[in-house]
Amino acid sequence: MLKPVKPRGRVVAVLINRDRDSSLASTRLQSVNVSYSGFEGEAHGGLTRKSCSRVKLQYEPGTEIRNTRQISILSEEELRQIASSMEIGHLEPEWIGANLLITGIPELTLLPPSSRLLFSGGVSIVVDMENGPCKFPGEIIDEHFPGCGRRFARAAQHLRGVTGWVECEGVLSVGDEVSLHIPVQPRHPRYTGERKY
Numbered sequence: 263m264l265k266p267v268k269p270r271g272r273v274v275a276v277l278i279n280r281d282r283d284s285s286l287a288s289t290r291l292q293s294v295n296v297s298y299s300g301f302e303g304e305a306h307g308g309l310t311r312k313s314c315s316r317v318k319l320q321y322e323p324g325t326e327i328r329n330t331r332q333i334s335i336l337s338e339e340e341l342r343q344i345a346s347s348m349e350i351g352h353l354e355p356e357w358i359g360a361n362l363l364i365t366g367i368p369e370l371t372l373l374p375p376s377s378r379l380l381f382s383g384g385v386s387i388v389v390d391m392e393n394g395p396c397k398f399p400g401e402i403i404d405e406h407f408p409g410c411g412r413r414f415a416r417a418a419q420h421l422r423g424v425t426g427w428v429e430c431e432g433v434l435s436v437g438d439e440v441s442l443h444i445p446v447q448p449r450h451p452r453y454t455g456e457r458k459y
Contacts, residue, residue: 264378264443271366271440273381274338275355278304286359286398293435296385298428300332301361307332316394329427330390335379336360336423337370347417350407357402360423362387362434367442371420374445382439384432395422 277288282305300307311329313321321327336355341363345353355363364370364379377389395418400411 263446264376265446266441266443269366269368271364271442273362273434273436273438273440274365275360275363276301276434276436277355277361277363278302279306279359279361281305282359285402287402288356288359288361290356293433296428296434297431300329300428301434304332304361306334306361330388331425332427333361333387334359334393334423334425335362335364335370335387335389337367337421338363338365339368340371340421340423344414344417344421348403348407348410348413350403350410353403357406358399358422364440367440371423373424373442374447376445378429378443379426380430380441380443381432381434383434384430385428385434385438386430387426388429390425390427392420393422393425395419 276291276294278291278294278301279286279288280303295302299309308329310326311331313323313325313327316331317327336358341353341355341358345351367373371392373389375389375391379387379389381387395415397415400414402411403414404411
């Protein structure tokens with residue numbers, strides 16, 4: 263039910279945020295140990311988490327749920343596209359709170375849920391869903407490009423990458439190759455508007 267597709271990508275940056283209450287910004291590492299709980303030392307890690315605004319229509323705030331938002335993944339190409347739309351020189355993945363920056367996977371943000379990213383070091387990450395843009399990266403962007411942060415949320419629509427969770431443990435390093443495996447399943451006609459009932 264999962265089909266490997268081309269092209270193959272590569273890991274450009276590995277990052278963690280040790281304390282999301284103090285700042286959204288993440289810090290670069292050369293490599294990270296990856297367990298079923300996520301990236302070692304990452305504040306978003308854990309097998310479970312408290313429900314938040316992402317699932318407010320499904321659960322009361324603070325309900326303990328499975329953590330499918332362990333990791334935030336960005337595309338180097340999409341990050342450049344966001345910066346261009348914002349009319350700024352560049353954007354760093356740290357400013358967006360990313361855990362992984364990869365290159366070579368076109369339209370990363372639009373990957374279907376349940377796609378797998380398989381890394382040459384043995385790690386496998388399951389894509390949960392698109393990571394919608396919010397206002398908080400704008401505060402960090404303003405520190406580098408004053409007055410421009412407010413442009414982020416609009417410029418990053420359908421470009422801010424995806425969130426995911428760990429399916430296979432290992433070590434993930436800068437320079438690792440990544441292959442993409444997507445689910446072989448037709449789109450649901452009732453909910454995609456492709457068929458009238």
